[in-house]
Amino acid sequence: MERECRHVAGRETLYGAVKQLINRAGAQIPIGSTSWLVTSSREGITTLVKQIANAWTDGTSALILLDLDAHPxxxxxxxxxxxxxxxxxxxxxxxxxxxxxxxxxxxSRRLSRTTIRTQLGALFVKTQTRRQADLVALLGRIAILP
Structure with missing residues (x-):
C-alpha cells in the first residue's frame, strides 16, 4: 500500500490507493463480497484471483491484498x-x-560455519522442523504475527 499511496494525492490517500489497485485489476468489488487481489510492480501485474459473493450479510466487503514484492x-x-x-x-x-x-x-556475522550450523540445529529442535526449507516456510507463516 505504501507504493500505491505515493501515487495518490489528497486526503483519502489509502482509499485512493485501494481504488487504484482495484481499477488496475479490472475488478469490481460487490458489496458483501470477499475478494483476493495479487499485485507485483516488478512483474507488472495486479489480478483478482478469487471472489466470494454474498460472504457478508451486513453490507461489509473484505479485500485481501497479497503483494508479491513484499518480503515479510x-x-x-x-x-x-x-x-x-x-x-x-x-x-x-x-x-x-x-x-x-x-x-x-x-x-557477515564473523562466525564459523560450525557455529552457524550449531545454531541452525538448535533452531530445528526448538521449532520442531527437520530441514532448512521447512524452517523457512514456518518463518514465513509466522511473519504475519505482530
Whole structure:
C-alpha cells in the first residue's frame, strides 16, 4: 500500500490507493463480497484471483491484498516468545527468512560455519522442523504475527 499511496494525492490517500489497485485489476468489488487481489510492480501485474459473493450479510466487503514484492519477516520478539530462541538463534532465523544462505550469514556475522550450523540445529529442535526449507516456510507463516 505504501507504493500505491505515493501515487495518490489528497486526503483519502489509502482509499485512493485501494481504488487504484482495484481499477488496475479490472475488478469490481460487490458489496458483501470477499475478494483476493495479487499485485507485483516488478512483474507488472495486479489480478483478482478469487471472489466470494454474498460472504457478508451486513453490507461489509473484505479485500485481501497479497503483494508479491513484499518480503515479510518474523518479529524477533515473536520468535523468542514462541520458541524460546536465544538472541543469536533469533538473528539467524531472521536472516534465513530474508533469504540469506548460511555461508553469507557466517561471513557477515564473523562466525564459523560450525557455529552457524550449531545454531541452525538448535533452531530445528526448538521449532520442531527437520530441514532448512521447512524452517523457512514456518518463518514465513509466522511473519504475519505482530
Amino acid at each position: 519477516e518474523p518479529s524477533p520478539r515473536t520468535l523468542q516468545c514462541l520458541f524460546g530462541l536465544t538472541a543469536a538463534e533469533t538473528q539467524l532465523a531472521v536472516e534465513l527468512a530474508r533469504g540469506r544462505n548460511l555461508l553469507d550469514i557466517a561471513r
